[in-house]
Amino acid sequence: MTIKVKTSSGVENKDDIQHLDHEIKELNDSNMKIEADMMQLQTQQISSMECNLKTIEEENKMIEQHNDSLLKELARLSQALINSLTDIQLPQMGPISEHNFEAYVNTLTDMYNNSEHEYSPECKALLDNIKQAIKGIHV
Incomplete structure (x- = not known):
């Protein structure tokens, strides 16, 4: 009887172990899929942020050029006013x-x-x- 209990207990443990192995495999597969999705999402976010940064840098460059033009125009107008009002x-x-x-x-x-x-x-x-x-x- 003891042998039968051990044998039947071993069979149940084997089924439990196979079931747990199957669940572990499913969890590992799920984790790998989630990690791959996260990497793809991070890559997309980084690409999007880099694109936004490039756009902002281009806009800032245009603003700086416009500001430089305005400053030059202001200097020219200031000098013209100074010349007009010298007397x-x-x-x-x-x-x-x-x-x-x-x-x-x-x-x-x-x-x-x-x-x-x-x-x-x-x-x-x-x-x-x-x-x-x-x-x-x-x-």
Whole structure:
């Protein structure tokens, strides 16, 4: 009887082991498929991110080129304004130059915005000329 129990117990264990081996094989196959899917997904994500990065870099390059063009145009316009206003002296300011350009433009803007203030006839004439020039600008 003992032998039969051992034999029958061995047969059950063999079936259990085969069943477990089959489940382990299925789990390994499933894991390998999931890992392959994950690798493919990561590759796709990396490719997509690289493509997006390249697009962003190209856009940034175009923006930088545009900014450079705008800065050059601003420098050209600033120099043209400086050349146009070299003979015009604002109250409490020396002649316009690259060094005092911003202060000069700010003073001129303040004078223009506060035109009700009493200015000398030369300043009033300048402000009138500026108002006329601005009317001719169409944006």
